[in-house]
Amino acid sequence: MRVWRDNFAIETHQGVVGFAQTIFGRVFLLLLFSIAYSAATEAWKPSGVVFAAAAFAFLPRYRTVIIFVATLGVLAKDPFWYGMEAIDYVMKQERLTSLSGKYSAYVALVSFFVCSLATLELVRRNKTLYVARRPVITLIAAVAVMSVTAAYPILHGTPLVLLWAFITVFSAYIWFLAYSLVDQRSRDRSPHLFQLGTFHPFWGSSSVPYGKGATFLRKTLAKTSGDLAVTQLKGLKLVLWTVVLLWLRKLLVWVFEVKLKIPDVAALQAFHVTGQGYSILVGWTAVVWATASDTLVLAIAGHKAVAVARLAGFRLPRNTWRPLQSRTLAEFWNRYYYYFKELLVEFFFIPTFLRTFRNHPRLRMFFATFMAAGIGNAAFHFIRDIKFVATQGLWDSIVSYQSYVFYTFVLATGIGISQVRMNSGAKPSNAFHARLWSFLCVWTFVVCLHVFGDETRVYTLWQRLSFMASLIGVK
Amino acid sequence: MDTEKKNKLRTFIKSYLQEHGDAGELKDDDSLFISARLDSLAMITLISFLEQTFGVNFGDVDFDVELIDSVNEIELFLDGG
Structure with missing residues (x-):
């Protein structure tokens, strides 16, 4: 088994790693990856996600912008990845026909990102705040308070739908925000735009952040051209x-x-x-x-x-x-x-x-x-x-x-x-x-x-x- | 931290790495956890070792993985840096 596996360890062959660092090698690797990824996703067409990943790898100066724009692009394509059941249910219950469920979700998404940005900035400036010291307890308490408020007949109509839309978005992104809040304690924390780019990042995730947060991503980023080639070859093997x-x-x-x-x-x-x-x-x-x-x-x-x-x-x-x-x-x-x-x-x-x-x-x-x-x-x-x-x-x-x-x-x-x-x-x-x-x-x-x-x-x-x-x- | 203590720390980490199939070199500034060389369960083993060997009370510390991410960072942390 081990011998069989070793035969596929292409990233350990110097010749292959060297080739993957040339222009032709990079184009060839990207092409192979793109074909394999379209087979893995059964989309059978070139994926923007693959090109975003390549751009991130080869344009280090623009990484913060690329991760943010690519994540935003994926979100624009599938803005309701977390499901709309709660919003649709409350709209029916409240007999709201004038308000669109999707509109509520968009408002909630924008509000959530603005709130996240504000919280990150607040925590960056003042690390003694409770949310800075105990981010997870604070975030869970926020969900609990909002859910209890929404579950009892305090609010009705449009405000209730908007609250449920916000709870839905907040619950989907809570662990991404938690990782970002923790990163504010790091000596070399990432910029806010980078942090938002890790919220359900463009490479894919569920409600669980694949790749954890900015702290982990920063440290695992390939530092040299050789490291990058090895990492990309491993990525190609994984997609195959x-x-x-x-x-x-x-x-x-x-x-x-x-x-x-x-x-x-x-x-x-x-x-x-x-x-x-x-x-x-x-x-x-x-x-x-x-x-x-x-x-x-x-x-x-x-x-x-x-x-x-x-x-x-x-x-x-x-x-x-x-x-x-x-x-x-x-x-x-x-x-x-x-x-x-x-x-x-x-x-x-x-x-x-x-x-x-x-x-x-x-x-x-x-x-x-x-x-x-x-x-x-x-x-x-x-x-x-x-x-x-x-x-x-x-x-x-x-x-x-x-x-x-x-x-x-x-x-x-x-x-x-x-x-x-x-x-x-x-x-x-x-x-x-x-x-x-x-x-x-x-x-x-x-x-x-x-x-x-x-x-x-x-x-x-x-x-x-x-x-x-x-x-x-x-x- | 004196040389003997640092050697003790190095030996512990090296033997843990070897037990888990990592026979690679260990430099004092090599990242252990953030680089994913060791996982969070290994972190618990290291924390227990530091508590028992050096008498650290992590309950009093605003814990962050960066505090114990390399031999040098552990040294800095134990020296109160």
């Missing part, structure tokens, strides 16, 4: 690997969904609730396939974004990195969704770890892990899916979150125990049978937990527990 994964997923969809006609987990859960039968084999195949499919989707999305960022010159680690090789749950957490884990570690784990249970090392490790993978994870998803507060009401949105809270708490307990064991010096053996055992333990845990991690909020925790029990033959 994305195409392979995309086609692998298509093949698996054909096998499981078209040929074997395996229903999805939501359909099976519906069968279970309505008392319709299904075999245990079909049940497990559906859950395993759903886990595999979600992993592939996450890997493909992350690889596309990281590949473009690498073309721009950022030496970013992958978002998903060989998750099947995870030997422990803690390692799985690191390999499965790197930037989400980093967000939770930076904003929840480290502050907890530094301040609590200093004299009880095991409890300290467990509690900090629980705060990140449990509380932080639950808070992140509740804020990301803030639309449910609008569509279900505040209390019902909390009640319908029960299954996901259960998911995060079980996950956090598992990772916490794994972390404590690793920290106590427990190391898995490298023997084949030990590796196989680790693989089975980690992935059985992940597959079983997948039943509860579904984010649709349609079924209660009891219904999901009952469905899980049916998979092991308990009626």
Whole structure:
């Protein structure tokens, strides 16, 4: 396997790296990347994102402007990437026909960017402010206050729609702003325009910032022409690997969904609730396939974004990195969704770890892990899916979150125990049978937990527990 | 920080890197975390080491990863710079 991988390590060949630094080499690399990226995105046309990345890499003097304009361009193309459900729902509820939902979202977007700019400037000038010292607590408190205000009958009509539009945008961008606020403490912080360019950056992201914030991006930027060539070659390899994964997923969809006609987990859960039968084999195949499919989707999305960022010159680690090789749950957490884990570690784990249970090392490790993978994870998803507060009401949105809270708490307990064991010096053996055992333990845990991690909020925790029990033959 | 303490720190970081498959050179000003050479879980291990070996109380510090991002920065931090 290692020999096979080494054959593809083109970035280690001096000749290739040298060629990638010539004008002809750069054009050739860009052309190859562009073709592979259009295959990976299935757009089959040249992408402006690829050219923006190349411009960022080769025009260092204009990087701040390029990142801002490119991110703005991508936002202009898809201004409602965070979803409009809450805004549309409140407009219908308030019977507003004169106001456009899109107009409200545009107003909210502009207001959010102006507020962010003002906050960054305020924090830059005065680092003793609470928002400067505790940015995450401040931002979460802001979402909470706005959501409670919107959920209770204080506002009506256009002001309510505009508030929901602002909450929607704020919730989508909250972690980007958090990273930027943290960067204001850095000695060599980036300009505000650069910071705004990292808000859902042009290379791609979800609500989780792929590439974290300006601090990380600045430090990972290739410094020399050789570094840049190596980084871009790695980006090219990654985008080619994305195409392979995309086609692998298509093949698996054909096998499981078209040929074997395996229903999805939501359909099976519906069968279970309505008392319709299904075999245990079909049940497990559906859950395993759903886990595999979600992993592939996450890997493909992350690889596309990281590949473009690498073309721009950022030496970013992958978002998903060989998750099947995870030997422990803690390692799985690191390999499965790197930037989400980093967000939770930076904003929840480290502050907890530094301040609590200093004299009880095991409890300290467990509690900090629980705060990140449990509380932080639950808070992140509740804020990301803030639309449910609008569509279900505040209390019902909390009640319908029960299954996901259960998911995060079980996950956090598992990772916490794994972390404590690793920290106590427990190391898995490298023997084949030990590796196989680790693989089975980690992935059985992940597959079983997948039943509860579904984010649709349609079924209660009891219904999901009952469905899980049916998979092991308990009626 | 005296030479013995700095050597202790270097040895700890080098052995951690080696344990995690990184046999590359470690210079005193090499970035450890921001460069993504080590991840945040390694940061926790380093923080625990600094607390136990040098008696640092990070609870009293306005923590930032830049404080411990390289051997030199750790030295500066421990010396109260």
